[in-house]
Amino acid sequence: MPHKWGLAVDLDACTGCGACVTACHAENNIPTVGPDQAARGRAMHWIRIERYWEGEFPDVRLRFRPVMCQQCDNAPCEPVCPTYASHHTEEGLNAQVYNRCIGTRYCANACPYNVRFFEFFNPVWEKPLHLQLNPDVSVREVGVMEKCTFCVQRINAGKIQAKAEARELADGDIKPACAQSCPSKALVFGDASDPDSAVSKLRRSSRGAGLLEDLGTRPNVTYFPRHTEA
Amino acid sequence: MARSARFWPVVLLGAAVCALAACERVAPIPQAPSETVFTTAHRTIGDAFNEFFGRRAEPVQPIEFPHDIHIEKGMTCTDSCHEAAVDGPVAGLPSVAMCMTCHEAIATDRPRIKTIAEAYAAKGLDLPWQRVYGFSQSAHVKFNHAPHIRAEVDCATCHGDVAKGTVARRTVDHTMGFCVGCHREKNAPNDCMTCHF
Incomplete structure (x- = not known):
């Protein structure tokens, strides 16, 4: 049975610390673009923390929501791609193939979550920062679209390692950078096709909901809304 | 007008x-x-x-390393020189210390051995080997040797008959057709995400 990767986000646990954002940038060689380009909406964050203020001062509450690619089963970004750069894998990942991408940006326009990013420039790292680039992940060039991959390099590495040790993949073997770095364990990643995995158990809860679910995108990221009054 | x-x-x-x-x-x-x-x-x-256009300069190696002699003496590719290929993504290139473990005693009078002993090992320098194969950055290919070795793909399938030549040269063109052809034959995964990520 093929794997089906899913992520559960517990908004009760999320403190909005931003460790996931930092870890994601480091893991996936995501360039920073500087304040001028960021002001033009060209900043790239495969995962971002949305902030919501509720109430009137001084009685205000702050809520956080980490948002990454929802790896939709019915992804709006896929049918609009003229080159099949954005396509669905057997394991339910919404894959982006940089080699095929010709930069039409239709996918980013179709995505209701704003989680696809375009390389407007060739990324630049001041030396010696280029030595910290992750060798397991491509460094994308100008003119391609990129987005959260659920750390597919770690998924592949985990599968290769399990096969080398002649065993089945165990729950928790694979952790994307965001889930690994989350200090409050708000992000839980795993195989949703395995009924005993932590993520499957969480997904069975009636509390869980997908982001903008009524659009029919069938996201593979499940959010658990806050139920404590902080 | x-x-x-x-x-x-x-x-x-x-x-x-x-x-x-x-x-x-x-x-x-x-x-x-x-x-x-x-x-x-x-x-x-x-x-x-x-x-x-896929034009690459031939790498110039610090010494003309004779692969054939070493294979004739009974060594294999992954014995000690490219041993990282067995359980890792990259095969690696041997350090000068690796050469000297044998060549402290063996064939010390040959000119190439003298070169590495005097010009590199004695000065504490390492051999500046140049990569022969490898994908360009824009190919976005992440290759891993280990699963291929476990699948018992012969080194020569992708690297040509290095064992019969002296200096390693690029003799096999690593096109996507070359990879996919073999993956189809062996029922290996063919999804884009297997290699391009």
């Missing part, structure tokens, strides 16, 4: 294009790659041209 009738519209159009281009320049221009930064951009147009 006929000449100037054609001449002026062209000049005006040219001026309009230049003016438009000047307006566009309000956006900051990405800085050109320099020695102090790393970028995915090609350094020169020539570099981009060569990569597009």
Whole structure:
């Protein structure tokens, strides 16, 4: 049975610390673009923390929501791609193939979550920062679209390692950078096709909901809304 | 008269294009790659041209390493020189210390051994081996040796008959067709995400 990767986000646990954002940038060689380009909406964050203020001062509450690619089963970004750069894998990942991408940006326009990013420039790292680039992940060039991959390099590495040790993949073997770095364990990643995995158990809860679910995108990221009054 | 009738519209159009281009320049221009930064951009147009047509310079090795002699003596590729290939993504290149473990005693009078002993090992330098194979950055290929070795793919399938030659040369073209052909034959995964990520 093929794997089906899913992520559960517990908004009760999320403190909005931003460790996931930092870890994601480091893991996936995501360039920073500087304040001028960021002001033009060209900043790239495969995962971002949305902030919501509720109430009137001084009685205000702050809520956080980490948002990454929802790896939709019915992804709006896929049918609009003229080159099949954005396509669905057997394991339910919404894959982006940089080699095929010709930069039409239709996918980013179709995505209701704003989680696809375009390389407007060739990324630049001041030396010696280029030595910290992750060798397991491509460094994308100008003119391609990129987005959260659920750390597919770690998924592949985990599968290769399990096969080398002649065993089945165990729950928790694979952790994307965001889930690994989350200090409050708000992000839980795993195989949703395995009924005993932590993520499957969480997904069975009636509390869980997908982001903008009524659009029919069938996201593979499940959010658990806050139920404590902080 | 006929000449100037054609001449002026062209000049005006040219001026309009230049003016438009000047307006566009309000956006900051990405800085050109320099020695102090790393970028995915090609350094020169020539570099981009060569990569597009797959033209690569032959690597120049520090010594003419004779692969054939070592294989004849009973060594194998993954014995000690490229041992990282067995359980890792990259095969690796041997350090000068690796050479000297045997060549402290064996064939010490040969000119190539003298070179590495005197010019490198004695000075504490390592051999500046040059990579022969490898994918370009824009190929976005992440290759891992280990699963291929476990699947018992012979080294020569992808690297040619290095065992019969002296210095390693690029003899096999690592095109996508070459990879996919074998993956289909062996029922290996063929999804894009297997290699391109």
